[in-house]
Amino acid sequence: MMESDYSQALASSTSSNVVSILSSVLLIAGFWFLFVKANEDGWKAVIPLYNMYTAFDIVYGNGWKCLLLLVPVLNIAVYVMFYYRLAQVFGKDTIICILTVLFSPIMLLVIAFTPDSSYRGPCDKFI
Numbered sequence: 001m002m003e004s005d006y007s008q009a010l011a012s013s014t015s016s017n018v019v020s021i022l023s024s025v026l027l028i029a030g031f032w033f034l035f036v037k038a039n040e041d042g043w044k045a046v047i048p049l050y051n052m053y054t055a056f057d058i059v060y061g062n063g064w065k066c067l068l069l070l071v072p073v074l075n076i077a078v079y080v081m082f083y084y085r086l087a088q089v090f091g092k093d094t095i096i097c098i099l100t101v102l103f104s105p106i107m108l109l110v111i112a113f114t115p116d117s118s119y120r121g122p123c124d125k126f127i
Helices: 002-037 048-060 063-070 074-089 094-102 104-113
Strands: none
Touching: 002 048, 002 104, 048 063, 048 074, 063 074, 074 094, 074 104, 094 104
């Protein structure tokens, strides 16, 4: 019985690791192609903190606003508005913006590979 519990825990841990790695790869790929579409170097998507600085610079014109992600509770609102505005600066409508907030790894790829999405410059509003 003890061996069965161990194998179940191992299988659960392995599947969650696979999902986590897949999600990370999708985010890096999505940011890479979005950075290229916004005339930034794609390799910036691979460097952990620099990628968020670059993404905030693309969305808001000021990368230092990414430091607000370090403030507890406020970071939730900043995260939601960041992904909403990210879809907006690439010319997407409200439904795509909401889907980007909810399913960011997949929607980043959708925005990156949709031919009609083009970078329109940073947005004027922060929140």
